[in-house]
Amino acid sequence: KNQVEQSPQSLIILEGKNCTLQCNYTVSPFSNLRWYKQDTGRGPVSLTIMTFSENTKSNGRYTATLDADTKQSSLHITASQLSDSASYICVVSLDRGSTLGRLYFGRGTQLTVWP
Amino acid sequence: GAVVSQHPSRVICKSGTSVKIECRSLDFQATTMFWYRQFPKQSLMLMATSNEGSKATYEQGVEKDKFLINHASLTLSTLTVTSAHPEDSSFYICSAHKALWGKDGPQATNEKLFFGSGTQLSVL
Numbered sequence: 744k745n746q747v748e749q750s751p752q753s754l755i756i757l758e759g760k761n762c763t764l765q766c767n768y769t770v771s772p773f774s775n776l777r778w779y780k781q782d783t784g785r786g787p788v789s790l791t792i793m794t795f796s797e798n799t800k801s802n803g804r805y806t807a808t809l810d811a812d813t814k815q816s817s818l819h820i821t822a823s824q825l826s827d828s829a830s831y832i833c834v835v836s837l838d839r840g841s842t843l844g845r846l847y848f849g850r851g852t853q854l855t856v857w858p
Numbered sequence: 859g860a861v862v863s864q865h866p867s868r869v870i871c872k873s874g875t876s877v878k879i880e881c882r883s884l885d886f887q888a889t890t891m892f893w894y895r896q897f898p899k900q901s902l903m904l905m906a907t908s909n910e911g912s913k914a915t916y917e918q919g920v921e922k923d924k925f926l927i928n929h930a931s932l933t934l935s936t937l938t939v940t941s942a943h944p945e946d947s948s949f950y951i952c953s954a955h956k957a958l959w960g961k962d963g964p965q966a967t968n969e970k971l972f973f974g975s976g977t978q979l980s981v982l
Contacts, residue, residue, distance in 0.1 A: 779973075786864065786951050786973040787902075832901070846892075846971075848901040 745770040747835050749849035757857055760823055764852045766816040766833030774838035778807050778818045781830045781851065790818070790831075820854075828856045861885060862954045864974030871942055872982055879937045879977045881952030886970070887932035888954035893925070896949045896976075908935040942981040951976045 747768045756762050768776070775794045779787035791800045791807040793816070799808045804827075806819045820827055830851040837844035861884040871877050881891055889910050894902040906927050907915040914927035924946075926938040935954075939946055956970030 777971075784949070784976065784978060786862075786975040788973070789971075846904070850899075850901040853899070 745835075745837065745845075745847050747833055747847045747849040749831075749833050749852050751852060752850070753853040753855070755855045755857060756823055758823060758825055761819065761821050762823060762854065764818045764820075764831050764833075764854070766818070766849055768814050768816070768833070768835045768847070768849075770814075770835040770837055770847050772838040773811060773814075774836035774844050776807075776809055776816050776836070777834040778805070778816075779832040779834060781832055783829070787832055787834075823854075823856045825856050825858060828854060830854070862888075862952065862972045862974045864952055864977055866977060867975060868978045868980075870980045870982065873943050874941055877939045877942055877979060879939075879950055879952075879979075881935045881937070881954065881974050883933045883954040883956070883972070886954075886956045888935075888956060889932060890955045891929060891935040892953045892955075893927060893935075893937050894951045894953070896951060898949075902951060905937075910935075939979065942979070944981045947979055947981045949976050949978050 750765045775792055777792045778790040780790055781787040790805050791802050793800050793809045795811050804821045809816045818831060830853050832851040833849040835847045863882045863884055865880045869877055891908040893905045895905050896902050904917050905920045908927045908929040910929045910932050916922045924940055929935040952974040954972050
């Protein structure tokens with residue numbers, strides 16, 4: 744069964760600290776993996792996208808890693824800011840060749856950054 | 859960057875009325891748009907796939923007569939919640955896949971995927 748599991752479910756950190764969010768998936772065949780940031784009451788905003796051959800990708804203070812062998816990904820946030828408080832969602836695409844593959848969503852990790 | 863506009867952002871309506879939500883790709887053509895529903899602290903749940911010029915494909919358990927989808931152009935898809943009831947209250951989000959033009963015409967791709975800002979529907 745194709746699934747995306749994220750951990751932890753929620754996380755509280757102090758401003759300026761680093762944190763790492765985890766994503767494990769069973770989606771196969773795999774096409775790509777995305778991390779999104781979703782503020783409360785807003786749509787998801789893309790942070791990174793990685794294909795099978797990519798191990799790491801950065802976007803400012805966000806760094807995502809991918810281990811396609813173990814089907815694990817992580818999102819590392821450096822020097823957290825209050826504005827980082829949001830839900831972070833891992834999304835994995837099914838590979839269907841030239842046809843648009845289905846997306847599988849994790850439940851997200853709710854990050855709260857305290858001053 | 860590509861932008862997907864979703865309108866309205868918030869709507870409150872009486873039970874039994876119908877509500878239309880629009881999803882527009884502002885600077886690209888989208889052959890395929892998706893509609894999702896999201897409950898608090900839950901993941902996005904796919905409701906239906908909207909293809910330009912053809913009937914939408916609904917996920918199992920989603921009533922097509924309840925959630926009417928129209929994708930009349932390459933930049934606009936609409937979701938109409940008909941005869942809304944309090945249990946329809948939820949956060950609705952659309953996503954648009956940017957079409958890449960090839961020799962066989964426009965093809966959607968997982969690479970260019972953009973979400974709308976969402977619509978919070980509250981049915982009284």
